[in-house]
Amino acid sequence: MKGIIFTEFLELVEAKFGIEVLENMLEMSDDTGVYTAVGSYDHKDLVNLIVSLSKLTKVAVEDLQQVFGRAVFMNLYKSLRNSAPIVDCKTTFQFLRQVENYIHIEVKKLYPDANPPKFNFLSESESTLEFDYHSARCMSHVCLGLVQGCADKLDETLDIKMTNQVDDGSHVRFNLSVV
Template identity: 65%
Template sequence: MKGIIFTEFMELVEEKFGLDVLDEVLEMSGDEGIYTAVGSYDHRDLVKLIVNLSKKTNIAPETLQQVFGQTVFKTLLAAIPQNASIGTSRSTFQFIRHVEDYIHVEVKKLYSDAEPPKFYFISESETDMVMDYQSARCMSHVCLGLIEGCAEHFGEKLNVEMTPQSDDNSTVRFSLTLV
């Protein structure tokens, strides 16, 4: 997992809960908290940080992942080159399509060891999209938050249903409906 995810997570924890809570979560996790935005790190370290933040704050890990996804969307959006085709997206659905067709492809070109999630599009209309999110990292609630952050960016309101397609949540079906 790319370091930008870790650095953004730690910034969010510090902003929302304070430096003392971040330090305690790092200590609980046996983590020194030294990450670079371009480095690659084991996603289990992020999971450990989320679980320990949940213990410290009594907020469900899924909720923490969702809020993180909503927040990190803006940072990831800002990191996209201005001339990228994804910049022509005019809606949440278009953007999500471009994530699979452009961002995940570019990530693989830049970082051959990267394993971005996969989106499998089941159906799409003007008002509905059904897709399967597949990731060995099982962080579908981060994906949910990213989708919500995207919809906010485009000024759209979505109803989102998540349906696990596997016992370990490595595949989750997202049914998105514009309201």
């Protein structure tokens, strides 16, 4: 997993919960908190940090993932090149298709060992989109937050339903409806 995800997470924890909670989370996780944005790290380290934060704050792991995804969306969006086709998207549905068709491909070009999530689009109309999220990292609630962050950026209101297709959360179906 790219280090930018770790650095963004640590910044969010400090901003939302304070430096003391950040330090306690790192200590509880036996983690130094030293990450570079361009480095590659084991996703299990991020999971460990989120679990520790959940224990400290009494906020569910899934809720923390969702808040993180929503908060990090704008920073990731700002990192896109202005020439990237994704910046011209006018709807969340268009954007999600470009995540799969552009961003994930570019990530693989830059980092051949990267293993980004996979989106399989099942059906789409003007007001609905159904897709499957596949990831060995089982962080579908981060994906949910990213979708919400995208909708916020594009000034859309979406009704989002998630349904696990397998118990471990590595395959989740998303049903989005424009409200």
